Amino acid sequence: MKLADKFSEYLLEIFPSFYKKKYYQFLENVNFDNVLDKNLDPELVWVKNILNADSVFIDIGASSGKYLKMLEDVLQPENIYAFEPNLTSYKRLKKLFPSINLHPYALSSKNELVNYKIPIINQRVAHYKGTLQIDVKIEGEEKSIRQKVISKRFDDWAEKNLFKKIDFIKIDVEGNEAYTLAGMVDTLLRCHPILMIEMQQQHHKRPVWEYIQYFERYGYLAHYLDKNNFNLKPLTLEKCQEKCAINTPHNHIIFIPKK
Numbered sequence: 001m002k003l004a005d006k007f008s009e010y011l012l013e014i015f016p017s018f019y020k021k022k023y024y025q026f027l028e029n030v031n032f033d034n035v036l037d038k039n040l041d042p043e044l045v046w047v048k049n050i051l052n053a054d055s056v057f058i059d060i061g062a063s064s065g066k067y068l069k070m071l072e073d074v075l076q077p078e079n080i081y082a083f084e085p086n087l088t089s090y091k092r093l094k095k096l097f098p099s100i101n102l103h104p105y106a107l108s109s110k111n112e113l114v115n116y117k118i119p120i121i122n123q124r125v126a127h128y129k130g131t132l133q134i135d136v137k138i139e140g141e142e143k144s145i146r147q148k149v150i151s152k153r154f155d156d157w158a159e160k161n162l163f164k165k166i167d168f169i170k171i172d173v174e175g176n177e178a179y180t181l182a183g184m185v186d187t188l189l190r191c192h193p194i195l196m197i198e199m200q201q202q203h204h205k206r207p208v209w210e211y212i213q214y215f216e217r218y219g220y221l222a223h224y225l226d227k228n229n230f231n232l233k234p235l236t237l238e239k240c241q242e243k244c245a246i247n248t249p250h251n252h253i254i255f256i257p258k259k
Contacts, residue, residue, distance in 0.1 A: 016095045023096075024069045032230050042225055043196060043252050044070050047168065050194075051075060056165055058193070059083065060107050060154075060180060061172035063128045065093050068100060083107055085116055085149040086130045106132055107173070108151045109182040116149040131174035131203070138174075138202050153183035166193040175203025178211055181218070188218050195220065195255035201244045208244045209237050212253060220255035232256070 011019040026038065035042045048070050051057060055075055059067055062082040071080060077099035084090045085106035094102055106116065117134040119126045119141040129138065134146070158166070166187065173180050177197055181188070188195075197215075199208050212222050212235065222235040224243060233239075235253060243251045 012092060012095060020069075020096045024066070027066060027069055030070075036227060041252065042227055042230055043254075046225055046230060047071070047170070047196070048074055051168060055079060055167040056163070057081070058166060058169040060169065061174070062093055062102070063089060063172060065096060067170055068093070068097050072097065072100070085151075086118065086127050087147065087149075089127050089130075104150070105157075106149050106151045106176075107154050107157075107183060108132060108176060108179040109153065111152050111156060112150075113148055114151045116147045118145040118147070120144060129174055131176060132179070133175040133203060136175055136203055136205075154180070155184050155186040158184070158187050163187070163191070166191040168194045168196070170196045172198040175200075178214070181215060185218060188220075192219065192257040194257070197253050197255065198251055199244050199253055200251055201241075209240045212240060215255060219258050221258055223254045223256055225252070225254065 008019070011022075026040070027044070030038060030040060030045060032042065032045050035045050044066065047067065051071065051074060053074065053076055056079045057071055057075055059080070059082040062068060062084040068080065068082055078101070080100040082093065082097070082100060082102045083105050084093055084102070085104060087104065090102065090104045106114065108114070114132055115134050116130060116132055118130045119138060120143050121129070121140040123142070125145065132151070171177060171180055177199060199211070201208050204211065216222055223232040224235050224239060225231075226233045232254060240253070243253070
């Protein structure tokens with residue numbers, strides 16, 4: 001471990017509030033006027049603008065926690081639920097966001113113990129690229145670390161926790177999208193939340209467009225956030241191929257419930 005990494009771990013352990021402020025300083029004062037200049041997801045600002053204090057937000061694949069940070073001053077902490085199976089990332093988020101509902105599970109189509117892969121890219125552990133799709137090798141992956149993690153069906157978890165409403169679900173599961181959605185069909189049909197799913201073609205053998213058309217069968221229409229005016233626009237095949245290409249930034253597909 002490099003000296004800088006050791007120092008960061010020390011700060012996180014001893015001074016979590018100071019670490020949090022320094023780590024997320026790139027999110028300070030971010031808005032639609034500067035979000036692209038900062039090379040950030042414009043969806044960070046969009047989500048913050050459309051939710052209110054009573055909204056219930058689910059973050060599946062919380063990773064670095066940037067969406068949690070953007071929303072912690074907007075939503076009531078008891079209305080924020082996050083899932084992160086990577087143990088290193090989970091422990092870090094637990095220290096940074098002690099008031100939210102954080103769970104160390106992967107969400108998929110079955111309740112079971114599963115294999116989880118963390119790629120090593122450029123000789124560094126890419127925690128943000130952890131996935132249940134252990135047989136898919138992504139661009140730049142040199143080798144990987146394997147772990148066992150607990151996988152749960154979201155429907156079973158939501159039923160147990162007596163959810164009456166869910167307003168927004170963000171999904172970033174590095175290629176496991178179809179399995180994650182398969183485990184939450186009942187919740188989608190009952191609560192009709194907005195879905196925002198990060199998708200890249202490199203994680204899939206079949207065209208991403210086919211998955212999107214399948215997801216729309218649950219009563220949704222696929223959109224994207226136009227970076228020119230930050231309005232939602234219907235997703236087309238051409239725009240899908242552009243947004244979901246390898247290493248394309250801001251590759252979120254937003255699914256709006258049909259009226």
